Amino acid sequence: GTFNTLVAAVQAAGLEDTLRSAGPFTVLAPTDDAFARLGQKEIDRLLANPHELAEILKYHVIQGKATSDVVLSQGSFETVQGHPVFVVQRKDGVLINDANLIATDVMAANGVIHVIDKVLYPKPVRLIHDIVDEAIEIELDTLVAAVQAAGLEHVLRSEGPFTVFAPTDEAFAELGTETLKRLLANPDELADILLYHVVSGETTSKELGYLDSVGMVNGDRVHVDFEHGYQLVNDARIIKADTLVANGIIHIIDKVLIPR
Numbered sequence: 001g002t003f004n005t006l007v008a009a010v011q012a013a014g015l016e017d018t019l020r021s022a023g024p025f026t027v028l029a030p031t032d033d034a035f036a037r038l039g040q041k042e043i044d045r046l047l048a049n050p051h052e053l054a055e056i057l058k059y060h061v062i063q064g065k066a067t068s069d070v071v072l073s074q075g076s077f078e079t080v081q082g083h084p085v086f087v088v089q090r091k092d093g094v095l096i097n098d099a100n101l102i103a104t105d106v107m108a109a110n111g112v113i114h115v116i117d118k119v120l121y122p123k124p125v126r127l128i129h130d131i132v133d134e135a136i137e138i139e140l141d142t143l144v145a146a147v148q149a150a151g152l153e154h155v156l157r158s159e160g161p162f163t164v165f166a167p168t169d170e171a172f173a174e175l176g177t178e179t180l181k182r183l184l185a186n187p188d189e190l191a192d193i194l195l196y197h198v199v200s201g202e203t204t205s206k207e208l209g210y211l212d213s214v215g216m217v218n219g220d221r222v223h224v225d226f227e228h229g230y231q232l233v234n235d236a237r238i239i240k241a242d243t244l245v246a247n248g249i250i251h252i253i254d255k256v257l258i259p260r
Contacts (some may be wrong), residue, residue, distance in 0.1 A: 005035035005043070012047050013054035019061070023110030026062040026071075026094055028085065030119045038119055040231035044157035055081055065111050068104035071096075078111040083122040092205070096120065098204050098242055121244065131156045131164055134245045140252075142180070150191040151185045156198075162217075163199040165233055167256045175256055192218050196259045202249050205231055205241035220259045233257065 006029055009078040010016055019025065020094065035043060046053045058081035072094065085096050094101040099118035106113040129137065132153055135144050143166055147153050156162065172180060183190045195218035203214065208231055213221045222233050228236040236255035243250040 002032050003029055005032045006030060008037070009035070009053060009057060011044070013050050013057050015054055015057055021110070024065040025080075025111040026064065026066040026077075026122065027108075027111065027113045028060040028062070028099075028116050029106075029113050030060070030116055031102075034099070034116065034118050050229075054186075056121060057083070059083060059120055067112055068101075068114065068115070068209060071104070071114065079122070081122050085120060095206065098206070098244065108228050121168075129245050130247045131160075131162060131250060134243060134250060135166060138243075138252075140166055140169065140171045143167060145173070146184065146194060150187045151193050152191055152194055156176060156247075160200075161202045162248040163201065163203040164248065164250050165197045165222075165236070165238075165253045165257065166250050167197070167236070167253050168239070171236070171253065171255050192259060193256070196220055196257050204249060205238060205251060208238075208251075209235075218259060225230065237250065 019027070029072075038046075046056065059079045061080040062077045063080060066074075071077070071087055072089065074087060076086045078084055088095040096114075096116055097118075097120050099116040102117050102228060103115035106115065117167055130143065130178070132147065133256055135147070136144060147156060175183075183193065196216045199214055203211075208214070208224050209226065211224050213223050214233075214243040215221050225232040230239075231241065232238075233251075233253060234255075234257055236253040236257060238251045239254050240252040243252070
């Protein structure tokens with residue numbers, strides 16, 4: 001992969017001199033594709049906020065030279081930004097936070113570079129958003145209305161962490177107007193359905209890949225599967241996985257899950 005965006009970001013954030021200095025540093029370098037996955041809107045927003053951009057970039061830099069064997073022997077590393085990154089070894093590879101390590105030990109004059117496929121956000125920067133804020137931001141309007149009607153807003157704004165399978169507005173619309181009206185008028189039943197979309201703790205899509213089923217906060221389990229390139233939760237497809245928020249993870253799904 002190429003690193004034009006990373007270079008441009010380092011320049012925009014005014015970090016070029018820092019990274020050219022003696023070091024040595026270990027840089028977790030997101031590819032151009034990794035930046036592209038953020039979407040142009042987010043890239044433009046970051047380029048317009050050099051301070052936040054600098055915080056994010058510093059979260060990709062570790063003081064000292066940590067070759068891959070060092071990285072793999074430790075569970076976490078303090079970054080120059082101050083918050084740690086976490087190293088998770090899996091059967092099928094290595095994760096740094098939620099990014100895949102795709103190339104290691106690219107030697108540079110003042111350190112070493114490891115290539116990753118996702119831009120890492122230090123929790124507090126991007127993640128002032130909790131689950132509800134994020135749902136509002138990405139316009140999951142029916143979900144937000146349902147959470148409020150069921151009296152669950154304070155729960156989903158609490159520390160958590162939670163993993164939420166968040167149905168799109170279209171998914172709710174598929175239930176039909178009558179059903180929706182009835183549910184919004186029955187907070188208990190609605191809460192049971194909504195809590196059937198919530199897992200206690202953080203479960204990434206990668207972790208879901210190792211599971212057959214997951215226990216939900218309402219006490220029931222969902223079945224997890226993979227077909228035609230989509231992860232399935234019961235019969236709902238995950239259409240956007242792993243949105244990290246301050247109190248957990250959101251996976252967007254294309255159907256509402258109904259407890260059996």
